[in-house]
Amino acid sequence: MRRAVAADLSRIVAMLSDDPLGQGRESGLVDATYRNAFESIDRDPSHYLAVADRGGEVIGTLQLSFLPGLARHGMWRAQIEAVRVAREARGEGIGRFMFDWAIDKARAQGCGLVQLTSDAERTGAHEFYDRLGFKPSHVGYKLQL
């Protein structure tokens, strides 16, 4: 796992798009909107856009964010968003590898909790999170603006 660089952007966007839910939400092309978002993530040390790099080939991505909060006795949280494993690398334990890395990094940053939300339709992902020890204790609400 390493920090994503600008040259990884088209590969990451392709992975975000190559997904039943992502298809309708992403444009496959890397335009200024994606580039601006990448720069906002990259310049803020609270966010770590990571890629799984196997011999120079990017086969997975996730975004890890470290968020302060007062609740739970001032506990820092790590939040994981935009998780994808490249289609050709699925079923090889890459997701597990990426999450082990992310959880270790969260712990090293002093976080007391790792949180994420997963679309209710992603039942395969839910089994994966259950196996990692995550508890589906919350309802994830979204409001489109």
Added chain:
Amino acid sequence: MRRAVAADLSRIVAMLSDDPLGQGRESGLVDATYRNAFESIDRDPSHYLAVADRGGEVIGTLQLSFLPGLARHGMWRAQIEAVRVAREARGEGIGRFMFDWAIDKARAQGCGLVQLTSDAERTGAHEFYDRLGFKPSHVGYKLQL
């Protein structure tokens, strides 16, 4: 609604504690852990710890965070955490007032989505989020470290 200041901290922590779930998670006392968390939130413009102030009396709080991401075509998200209305001010529409403010602020910041998670046990809160137009489309996973 206004930005919380250090002098509000004991009142905010009291509101976080005065809650069926918060009781077991918060200590009522404002110690260094809470103060450090407050400072981390306060110095980062990505986070806005807000209080509802009615004539000098703080009767509600929430934390609003603005998070960049590549997914959904590089869409910024606003995330809401640690929502409380003071016990003596419930049933007066304060929650609605706070959320109208937060949603307006998210829109003004260029966010395309407002997101939050709510403990599955908070069924009253879920009706409230439904009424505001939030969709319970996701499962919220937490892993304690």
